[in-house]
Amino acid sequence: MTGNEYIGFKEMCARFDVTPRTLRYYEYIELLSPRKEGRSRFYGPREIARMKLILRGRRFxxxxxxxxxxxxxxxxxxxxxxxxxxxxxxxxxxxxxxxxxxxxxxxxxxxxxxxxxxxxxxxxxxxxxxxx
CATH class of the missing domain: 1.20.5 (Single alpha-helices involved in coiled-coils or other helix-helix interfaces)
Incomplete structure (x- = not known):
């Protein structure tokens, strides 16, 4: 169930130009909560929007x-x-x-x-x- 509205871990890193370590850290401190299937993570519209806000906030x-x-x-x-x-x-x-x-x-x-x-x-x- 990973339709077009969800992207994977690597795509999330690439889309926002962040390292895997950064993305995992944002999850660790509960800024992001991807859907997990086994060891895979999937990011939906909510997580993508939150990531935009996080990066904008960091820029400021x-x-x-x-x-x-x-x-x-x-x-x-x-x-x-x-x-x-x-x-x-x-x-x-x-x-x-x-x-x-x-x-x-x-x-x-x-x-x-x-x-x-x-x-x-x-x-x-x-x-x-x-x-x-």
Whole structure:
């Protein structure tokens, strides 16, 4: 009973460009619950949708625990509460990303200044007569 709506383990890894270890870990921490037949695993529309949400959350910098808790809310309290929590999580993560951007911009500016200072120093050294 593995119709078109279900895909296997290898196809799931390939579709989402994740390692088998990653996929097994997501199952271990209960982010995904594939249907099992013997040793085979099959992923249906629910698991595929959850995987998209997991990877999107990771891209935004959310921890796996944040994602796991958020996914649990849907089953326990429904869509409205899930949306409320999502907004809270997103606001918090936007603050984190803004801080990271400031730190990155400062590092870029510092590196650019140091590079320019070094280039100027090298230019002066090359313009000076050399001692033999």
């Amino acid at each position: 910098g959310f921890s796996l625990e944040d994602i796991r808790q958020w996914l649990l809310i849907y089953g326990e309290k429904g869509t409205r509460e899930q949306y409320r929590v999502w907004i809270e999580l997103a606001d918090r993560q936007l603050d984190v990303l803004a801080q990271q951007r400031q730190e990155l911009e400062a590092a870029i500016a510092d590196l650019r200044d140091l590079r320019d200072e070094t280039e100027a120093l090298l230019s002066r050294m090359e313009a000076e007569p050399r001692d033999g």
